[in-house]
Amino acid sequence: MALARVVSFDGVDSGRMAELSREVQEGDRPEGLPATEMIILHDPEGAQALAIVFFENEADYAQGDATLNAMSGGDTPGRRTSVQKYQVAVRATA
Numbered sequence: 001m002a003l004a005r006v007v008s009f010d011g012v013d014s015g016r017m018a019e020l021s022r023e024v025q026e027g028d029r030p031e032g033l034p035a036t037e038m039i040i041l042h043d044p045e046g047a048q049a050l051a052i053v054f055f056e057n058e059a060d061y062a063q064g065d066a067t068l069n070a071m072s073g074g075d076t077p078g079r080r081t082s083v084q085k086y087q088v089a090v091r092a093t094a
Helices: 014-025 058-069
Strands: 003-010 037-043 048-055 079-087
Touching (some): 014 037
C-alpha cells in the first residue's frame, strides 16, 4: 500500500518556493529519497507550505523519512511545524 509523508512548514516566502521549484525541476533530489512523487502546496499570503511525498511501501517510507529528517533547515521550504504519515486511500489524476 502506498504511503504519504505530509509535512507543514511556516515562514515560507515566494523566493524560497521559486528556488525550491528550480531545484526540483533540475532533478536535484536528495540521495536516499525513494519517493514516487512529490507535491508542494504554497500559501504565499500566510507564508505556509504543505509538502506531500509519496512512497510505494513501508520500507521506502522509512528510508525517505530518515533522509528527510536528516536534512538541514536550509534545505527545507521553511520551519517544519508537523510531520504526519498517511496511507494513500484514493489517488486519481485528470
